[in-house]
Amino acid sequence: xxxxxxxxxxxxxxxxxxxxxxxxxxxxxxxxxxxxxxxxxxxxxxxxxxxxxxxxxxxxxxxxxxxxxxxxxxxxxxxxxxxxxxxxxxxxxxxxxxxxxxxxxxxxxxxxxxxxxxxxxxxxxxxxxxxxxxxxxxxxxx
Amino acid sequence: xxxxxxxxxxxxxxxxxxxxxxxxxxxxxxxxxxxxxxxxxxxxxxxxxxxxxxxxxxxxxxxxxxxxxxxxxxxxxxxxxxxxxxxxxxxxxxxxxxxxxxxxxxxxxxxxxxxxxxxxxxxxxxxxxxxxxxxxxxxxx
Numbered sequence: 001x002x003x004x005x006x007x008x009x010x011x012x013x014x015x016x017x018x019x020x021x022x023x024x025x026x027x028x029x030x031x032x033x034x035x036x037x038x039x040x041x042x043x044x045x046x047x048x049x050x051x052x053x054x055x056x057x058x059x060x061x062x063x064x065x066x067x068x069x070x071x072x073x074x075x076x077x078x079x080x081x082x083x084x085x086x087x088x089x090x091x092x093x094x095x096x097x098x099x100x101x102x103x104x105x106x107x108x109x110x111x112x113x114x115x116x117x118x119x120x121x122x123x124x125x126x127x128x129x130x131x132x133x134x135x136x137x138x139x140x141x142x
Numbered sequence: 143x144x145x146x147x148x149x150x151x152x153x154x155x156x157x158x159x160x161x162x163x164x165x166x167x168x169x170x171x172x173x174x175x176x177x178x179x180x181x182x183x184x185x186x187x188x189x190x191x192x193x194x195x196x197x198x199x200x201x202x203x204x205x206x207x208x209x210x211x212x213x214x215x216x217x218x219x220x221x222x223x224x225x226x227x228x229x230x231x232x233x234x235x236x237x238x239x240x241x242x243x244x245x246x247x248x249x250x251x252x253x254x255x256x257x258x259x260x261x262x263x264x265x266x267x268x269x270x271x272x273x274x275x276x277x278x279x280x281x282x283x
Contacts, residue, residue: 083244102225105247129271135251
């Protein structure tokens with residue numbers, strides 16, 4: 001299974017990758033550090049020409065260049081990308097961000113916990129629910 | 143928290159009712175048995191004039207009158223309702239149903255198990271993620 005993690009904070013990247021490694025070693029996490037890279041990856045441009053379509057996208061909101069809000073809008077407006085479950089994973093608990101995300105068809109919205117244990121628990125829950133309970137769409141072969 | 147369950151099978155509705163009654167958080171399950179009634183509930187029409195806005199919608203696909211697919215399209219196509227998390231809960235495992243639902247902005251797709259205790263587990267997971275972990279849009283207004 002491939003997860004695209006769109007996240008600019010090196011600390012949060014490390015936390016997420018390590019927590020997933022513990023929760024589910026079969027998961028392969030691809031990291032991109034801003035929205036522009038995320039869209040290049042998803043559109044299989046340049047170095048990403050052979051990139052596998054992710055089964056799930058974890059998307060931070062606040063990033064340089066192109067932020068998560070823009071990325072979300074682009075993904076959910078794209079006929080071939082919109083079906084990829086896109087989970088917002090952000091420090092923000094602002095109502096405006098929550099409403100905006102769901103209105104733009106984010107599949108789910110999760111707040112990044114501050115404590116390490118809670119972060120690991122959150123990743124475990126994401127793994128249990130999104131990668132085990134939920135039926136995900138098959139990715140069309142290239 | 144208010145959950146709208148759109149389910150035409152009384153047995154499955156009872157299973158869901160039973161499973162949600164074990165939630166730690168107070169949950170009110172509102173059950174309608176077809177897509178048209180679901181839309182009336184959301185629009186607060188007729189008997190549903192005092193209906194609360196649900197925090198979450200659980201939507202079966204095999205429904206009489208308005209199909210689950212049609213209902214999903216109407217919910218997610220309506221600016222008033224599209225932000226309400228809508229979980230497809232259905233027996234169908236057909237790839238075309240799964241793709242259709244995600245393409246039409248279902249928040250997630252969960253396969254309904256046939257045995258009671260498995261159903262209870264699924265509900266527990268849906269509960270813990272959607273009514274526990276996830277941040278949801280406000281329902282007031």
